[in-house]
Amino acid sequence: VEALGAQVTVFPREAVGDIRLAKWNAASPGKPILLLTHMDTVWPLGTLTDAVPLRQEEGRLHGPGALDMKAGIAIAMEAIRGLQARQTFPQRPLWLLLTSDEETGSDHSRELIVEIAQQCALCLVMEPATENEGLKTWRKGIGSYTITAKGRAAHSGDAPEAGINAIIELAHQAIVLQGLNRLRQGTSVSITQIQGGIAGNVIPPQAACYVDMRFLVAAEGEQTDAAIRGLTPVLPGSDLHISGGIHRMPMERDAQMIETFQRAKSIAEKIGLPLAEGGTGGVSDGNLVAAAGIPTLDGMGGHGAGMHALHEHVLIRSLPRRAALLAALLQDWPLT
Numbered sequence: 001v002e003a004l005g006a007q008v009t010v011f012p013r014e015a016v017g018d019i020r021l022a023k024w025n026a027a028s029p030g031k032p033i034l035l036l037t038h039m040d041t042v043w044p045l046g047t048l049t050d051a052v053p054l055r056q057e058e059g060r061l062h063g064p065g066a067l068d069m070k071a072g073i074a075i076a077m078e079a080i081r082g083l084q085a086r087q088t089f090p091q092r093p094l095w096l097l098l099t100s101d102e103e104t105g106s107d108h109s110r111e112l113i114v115e116i117a118q119q120c121a122l123c124l125v126m127e128p129a130t131e132n133e134g135l136k137t138w139r140k141g142i143g144s145y146t147i148t149a150k151g152r153a154a155h156s157g158d159a160p161e162a163g164i165n166a167i168i169e170l171a172h173q174a175i176v177l178q179g180l181n182r183l184r185q186g187t188s189v190s191i192t193q194i195q196g197g198i199a200g201n202v203i204p205p206q207a208a209c210y211v212d213m214r215f216l217v218a219a220e221g222e223q224t225d226a227a228i229r230g231l232t233p234v235l236p237g238s239d240l241h242i243s244g245g246i247h248r249m250p251m252e253r254d255a256q257m258i259e260t261f262q263r264a265k266s267i268a269e270k271i272g273l274p275l276a277e278g279g280t281g282g283v284s285d286g287n288l289v290a291a292a293g294i295p296t297l298d299g300m301g302g303h304g305a306g307m308h309a310l311h312e313h314v315l316i317r318s319l320p321r322r323a324a325l326l327a328a329l330l331q332d333w334p335l336t
């Protein structure tokens with residue numbers, strides 16, 4: 001990005017890679033447009049040389065992170081390069097943020113992301129496009145919990161009546177948790193892992209499960225979160241410990257999102273690009289920015305398939321279209 005004329009600020013991090021913020025036209029009037037990207041992938045070091053080498057095949061570029069989101073970073077840089085080459089780079093502040101821990105939950109970047117985004121007029125998240133090469137106008141929020149039931153150990157042959165079976169306690173809770181699903185409202189509560197017991201002839205003194213909760217609307221999520229935290233033991237003498245909570249709020253398809261998307265759609269149509277919209281149950285840093293009230297469009301990156309899977313790839317022919325879309329938004333987005 002230095003070669004493209006950006007001023008770069010480095011935010012050092014210890015547990016993860018450093019975060020970089022590149023700025024163009026810092027002296028120009030108006031609020032910046034923020035391009036939000038992450039450099040990390042879900043793949044362990046060495047994947048590129050061993051398991052998934054970079055390869056081009058039938059118009060697809062395969063490689064770890066090729067779609068999520070190396071393509072998004074490439075699109076951002078090529079849109080800027082193209083505008084500069086045509087001398088049509090708009091006289092407005094443009095920021096590009098490159099983070100390093102999105103796939104592991106953004107624990108070392110979330111405050112910085114929101115602080116930077118709050119200074120901006122618009123945040124374009126360079127995550128992969130939807131299946132029909134559209135933008136993502138909603139993402140669910142997420143909560144996660146570990147629920148531990150405690151009972152009392154006893155010999156299952158000699159004195160079963162002296163024990164309190166933590167697995168049975170947790171089984172009662174599992175049925176209550178399943179009942180919290182409101183799939184039509186977009187709220188799901190899923191027990192995804194369970195473990196318990198210490199030996200084949202011992203009434204289990206402990207059992208635990210992992211719960212994944214997703215929600216479309218903030219109020220729904222908060223209500224479900226309260227229900228999970230409020231679970232009470234069923235068996236006399238047993239105990240429950242509940243840890244966890246809401247980790248990211250949803251990116252809601254609210255009035256501001258609809259208006260922001262409509263504006264993008266009409267700019268895209270001017271250059272002959274139809275623009276669809278969609279959403280996903282998966283989270284991104286777009287959740288953080290949208291939940292902080294900043295106009296946000298997600299899914300500005302490449303079109304492809306196989307995010308986080310071995311067949312991850314980006315459709316090479318989508319790249320110029322996506323760069324053209326981004327360039328048009330940078331040129332035509334109203335200054336505020």
Ligand SMILES: [Zn+2]
Pocket residue numbers: 038068069102127128284
């Ligand atoms: Zn991503």
